Amino acid sequence: MLRQFVLFVSLLMPIVSCSPSDAPKPTSAPATTSVPQASTSTSSATQGAVVINGPFAGEAKTLNGAGATFPAVLYTKWFNEYEKVTSVKVNYQSIGSGGGIKGLQDATVDFGATDGPMTDEQLQAAKSAVLHIPMTLGAIVLTYNVPEAKSPIQLTGETIAGIFLGDIKKWNDAKLVADNPDLKNVGKDIVVVHRSDGSGTSFAFTDYLSAVSDAWKSKVGKGTSVNWPTGLGAKGNEGIAGEVKQSPYAIGYVELIYATQNKLGVADVKNKAGKWVTPSLDGVTASAAAMAERVPEDLRVSIVNAAGDKVYPISTFTWIIVYQNQTDKAKAIALTRLLWWATHDGQKFSGNLAYAPLPDAIVKKDEAKIMSIGVNGTPAFPGK
Amino acid sequence: MSQLQASPRNLITHGHRPRLRARQFTLDSGFEFVVRALALVPLALMIGIVALLLLNASLAIVRYGFHFLLDSMWDPVFEQFGAAPFIFGTVFTSLIALIVALPIALGAALFLSEYAPAWLREPLAFMIELLAAIPSIIYGLWGLFVLAPIMRGSVEPLLKNLLAPIPVVSALVEGPTIGRDFLIAGIILAIMILPTILSIARAVLQAVPQAQREGMLSLGATPWETIQHVVLPYARPGILAASLLGLARALGETMAVTMVIGNSSSKISPSLFTPGYTIASAIANQFTEADKAVYFSAIVELALVLLLVAMTMNVLARLLIARVSRGPKGARL
Numbered sequence: 193m194l195r196q197f198v199l200f201v202s203l204l205m206p207i208v209s210c211s212p213s214d215a216p217k218p219t220s221a222p223a224t225t226s227v228p229q230a231s232t233s234t235s236s237a238t239q240g241a242v243v244i245n246g247p248f249a250g251e252a253k254t255l256n257g258a259g260a261t262f263p264a265v266l267y268t269k270w271f272n273e274y275e276k277v278t279s280v281k282v283n284y285q286s287i288g289s290g291g292g293i294k295g296l297q298d299a300t301v302d303f304g305a306t307d308g309p310m311t312d313e314q315l316q317a318a319k320s321a322v323l324h325i326p327m328t329l330g331a332i333v334l335t336y337n338v339p340e341a342k343s344p345i346q347l348t349g350e351t352i353a354g355i356f357l358g359d360i361k362k363w364n365d366a367k368l369v370a371d372n373p374d375l376k377n378v379g380k381d382i383v384v385v386h387r388s389d390g391s392g393t394s395f396a397f398t399d400y401l402s403a404v405s406d407a408w409k410s411k412v413g414k415g416t417s418v419n420w421p422t423g424l425g426a427k428g429n430e431g432i433a434g435e436v437k438q439s440p441y442a443i444g445y446v447e448l449i450y451a452t453q454n455k456l457g458v459a460d461v462k463n464k465a466g467k468w469v470t471p472s473l474d475g476v477t478a479s480a481a482a483m484a485e486r487v488p489e490d491l492r493v494s495i496v497n498a499a500g501d502k503v504y505p506i507s508t509f510t511w512i513i514v515y516q517n518q519t520d521k522a523k524a525i526a527l528t529r530l531l532w533w534a535t536h537d538g539q540k541f542s543g544n545l546a547y548a549p550l551p552d553a554i555v556k557k558d559e560a561k562i563m564s565i566g567v568n569g570t571p572a573f574p575g576k
Numbered sequence: 577m578s579q580l581q582a583s584p585r586n587l588i589t590h591g592h593r594p595r596l597r598a599r600q601f602t603l604d605s606g607f608e609f610v611v612r613a614l615a616l617v618p619l620a621l622m623i624g625i626v627a628l629l630l631l632n633a634s635l636a637i638v639r640y641g642f643h644f645l646l647d648s649m650w651d652p653v654f655e656q657f658g659a660a661p662f663i664f665g666t667v668f669t670s671l672i673a674l675i676v677a678l679p680i681a682l683g684a685a686l687f688l689s690e691y692a693p694a695w696l697r698e699p700l701a702f703m704i705e706l707l708a709a710i711p712s713i714i715y716g717l718w719g720l721f722v723l724a725p726i727m728r729g730s731v732e733p734l735l736k737n738l739l740a741p742i743p744v745v746s747a748l749v750e751g752p753t754i755g756r757d758f759l760i761a762g763i764i765l766a767i768m769i770l771p772t773i774l775s776i777a778r779a780v781l782q783a784v785p786q787a788q789r790e791g792m793l794s795l796g797a798t799p800w801e802t803i804q805h806v807v808l809p810y811a812r813p814g815i816l817a818a819s820l821l822g823l824a825r826a827l828g829e830t831m832a833v834t835m836v837i838g839n840s841s842s843k844i845s846p847s848l849f850t851p852g853y854t855i856a857s858a859i860a861n862q863f864t865e866a867d868k869a870v871y872f873s874a875i876v877e878l879a880l881v882l883l884l885v886a887m888t889m890n891v892l893a894r895l896l897i898a899r900v901s902r903g904p905k906g907a908r909l
Contacts, residue, residue, distance in 0.1 A: 288864040288865045289867070290867035291864055294867065311868075389862065389864065390862055390864060412653065413654060414653065415652055415653040416652075416865045416867065417652045417653075419652070419653065419656075419841070420840065420842060421842055422840075422842055423840060423851075424754065424839065424840055425838065425839025425840055425861065426839070438721075438725070
């Protein structure tokens, strides 16, 4: 009964409220997050002088942001901590990436947040040049409800695309049984669950499917909302987790934290190097690190299906988007300091909340972007 | 000082009657002006809403034209927008709701007005009105956690076994029973519109003059004959109006339906067991992340289509009532 109630509430949450403070508090985040963290912190140590540890004269006392729900838990934590350090209050509304982009275009917010990079069309609709600053990394996992499966189900890019295209209809399809002997006698229909609302999680997931399957790329493509060829729609990560938990033989995709919290089965995925990988934050940071060399100048990059033995292939950046040329000096100072703090000191909060810290190379690129934010051509970041 | 005191007294003594009349005149015309203005508010709202919808939907209207209503492909990635699955889902679930709710509501209303002992009427009627006060999200949650598992586990397989062998009807029960489909959405809607129909139908039945019933009974008619020949014909327009109000609520209902209908626009099928989508759920689900201009515009056009569907239903209903009312003069609301 209690459990049902918890499920009730968790399903209710995305509907009645998008307030980030309602987002689930992680209790069982994977413990292994420290490996790349070490190198990140040395990098901020080499920056030495640049540490944000108190208020700065002449900066704005409030900042307003809106956008992505995917990083909302981490952002809420950041902004709470940041207010303690600098007494700058940051209001963040997790209204969705689309809303964040629109908010920035209309300049109704000081910064936007998005899980999918802005398209060229969207950039043109903005008032002036927009910077994409990667803030953190997340993993999207395939979660399922198959009582017969004793060990984690193993899926390849091809089988995942097959299931979500509706080509693989039953759990004992030969393609699935080839990697999962456990499923040999499970002659049940696969119930596919996808997001009904537009979402950055869907963007990253369909981005991955487009990367691994030509059929997916041509028939469905990638986007925050797509034309799903099969399956049920559920609202929010909570909605999918709830639906998968409730429906036997269902499969869906959620952010890592929602699968671990609901104690649902999580599939191992075969990466580009041909290795089976259990989703983990290390695997995500590995994806970002593998892509770091090839990141384009504007940092709008997808890191799905990266090469490397340890890479978990369904990973994504999430970005904060800001105007390069700010109009209000006080706000610009506050904003650049916030971004600097979040990409450096803030990174240590990510592991506990099941986000992967940015690899060193990306933090370096973020630093350059933050320093390039200016007011009337003068850089806004005060350097402390 | 003395002048100041004198002038009001002057007014009262000399100008008493004309002043009162003038006051009445301003109060009267002022009140008339206020109510006129208030009457314009709903009209202005309606015009404002339609104008805003038209303005924001213009991009999609121009690009897709009538295809928007007929195409069944809703693809934000490739910018193909056809609302047919949503329109179908909206009308289909609302009709299921009406078909399920109307007999129950009518039966219960007849019991309350014709058979129930006086001490039972008011408490029962009160309970029914309470049903109408339950927020739709609660119905949705109940549907999701109580109704859907029961339907999936026992009712739908039973229906399938019963109806599958019958030729044409078998199309209604095709496909696997997943527990997110038109039927469950329709039943949730039926429960939600039941109190609306029931309480109005009850009021209408009670408005049938007692003399009509007494006349019938004195001719030796049984209670059933009385209902059949006097009460129902007399109340018919009112009952129709009640159903229409219920239907209107079903068409626009969003949250409860979204939670049990499956939110899938991949196919249009007459099977009750297909996961579907309604216009209102599509708007609620997709509005926030509609980041392309034409996508946003298409969703606004969906709102316009919903308004159109509701309006069509309303007009049809009014025509129907006008037709039926030509029969025996009846109680109306």
